[in-house]
Amino acid sequence: MGFVTIEKAEYLPELFGSYDENIRIIEDELGVRISLRDDQLAVDGEDEEKAEIAVRVIKRLINLLSRREKIDRTRIRYAVELAKEGRDELVEEIMSDVVAITYRGTQIRCKTLGQQKYVKAMQKNTVVFCEGPAGTGKTYLAMAAAVMAYKNKEVSKLILTRPAVEAGEKLGFLPGDLQQKVDPYLRPLYDALHEMMGVEAYQKLCERGAIEVAPLAYMRGRTLSDAFIILDEAQNTTIEQMKMFLTRLGEGSKMVITGDLTQIDLPAGKTSGLKHAIGILGGIDKLAVCVLNAKDVVRHEIVMNIIRAYDKSAEKRESL
Numbered sequence: 001m002g003f004v005t006i007e008k009a010e011y012l013p014e015l016f017g018s019y020d021e022n023i024r025i026i027e028d029e030l031g032v033r034i035s036l037r038d039d040q041l042a043v044d045g046e047d048e049e050k051a052e053i054a055v056r057v058i059k060r061l062i063n064l065l066s067r068r069e070k071i072d073r074t075r076i077r078y079a080v081e082l083a084k085e086g087r088d089e090l091v092e093e094i095m096s097d098v099v100a101i102t103y104r105g106t107q108i109r110c111k112t113l114g115q116q117k118y119v120k121a122m123q124k125n126t127v128v129f130c131e132g133p134a135g136t137g138k139t140y141l142a143m144a145a146a147v148m149a150y151k152n153k154e155v156s157k158l159i160l161t162r163p164a165v166e167a168g169e170k171l172g173f174l175p176g177d178l179q180q181k182v183d184p185y186l187r188p189l190y191d192a193l194h195e196m197m198g199v200e201a202y203q204k205l206c207e208r209g210a211i212e213v214a215p216l217a218y219m220r221g222r223t224l225s226d227a228f229i230i231l232d233e234a235q236n237t238t239i240e241q242m243k244m245f246l247t248r249l250g251e252g253s254k255m256v257i258t259g260d261l262t263q264i265d266l267p268a269g270k271t272s273g274l275k276h277a278i279g280i281l282g283g284i285d286k287l288a289v290c291v292l293n294a295k296d297v298v299r300h301e302i303v304m305n306i307i308r309a310y311d312k313s314a315e316k317r318e319s320l
Helices: 009-016 018-030 048-066 073-084 090-094 113-124 138-151 178-197 199-207 239-246 273-280 301-319
Strands: 002-005 033-037 040-044 098-101 107-109 127-131 157-162 211-215 227-231 254-259 287-291
Touching (some): 002 048, 009 048, 018 033, 018 048, 018 073, 040 048, 048 073, 073 090, 090 113, 098 138, 107 138, 113 127, 113 138, 113 287, 127 138, 127 273, 138 178, 138 227, 138 254, 157 178, 178 199, 178 211, 199 211, 239 254, 239 273, 254 273
Parallel strands (some): 127 254, 157 211, 157 227
Antiparallel strands (some): 002 040, 033 040, 098 107
């Protein structure tokens, strides 16, 4: 049995969570029982090693609360995973750096090691590829890095683009001008910008030409200088489109390319430009490739389990 002394009772409500759901996560993940005894939490279990892991996890979570950090189900599960691997000291390190601050004052921080490596890669490199499943924060963190780069005057423009593959090459059947036709495919980029900057500030910057959100086809023939450029949904680019995009890079610019190779919508027989680029561009100076996985999912935990189930199914099909 292990014990954790609670120095401040004010930590208990957040530590336990609504209807004790936070404590139950630790109990279920490690097969232990946790109870409150005066100013101590008692951790009991048949496996002493797992009880010790639970003690370490609780101490790390209390440290986060003492720093006024929020804990949620995702962070608790990830803390347990790290503690199982003997790396629970990283729980606090991951959240030490602020990636960006939204217009509402909310601090955006990394939640997983994969996200932390991704953010550091964006800080150190000129071109960064990030491949991973839905919910890992690929686009959101790229947006956060772009907004901070603009606020810090590292770049004078933000350029956000993605291919409109779902509509095919023929957009004529959709109402409106070309921008209106492709807007539905760019909506996730607008939403992220609105959350980071606020709608009013976003609109002013667009009017000044400091922000450009456009389909990938608009990039052809241009040189993109002094800009932070994000290509989203890059798994749906062809090899030719990816080459065209990468060769737009101008002086003082940075590129981040994100995508999920399990969600390719290209016609049969077409190779994903993202997959091809990751395969051939390794080893180039100032170019980094980050791969996120199910452990880096920061949406509802069921999303993580869904991704793992699909990964297992794909592995079975490949082995047949």
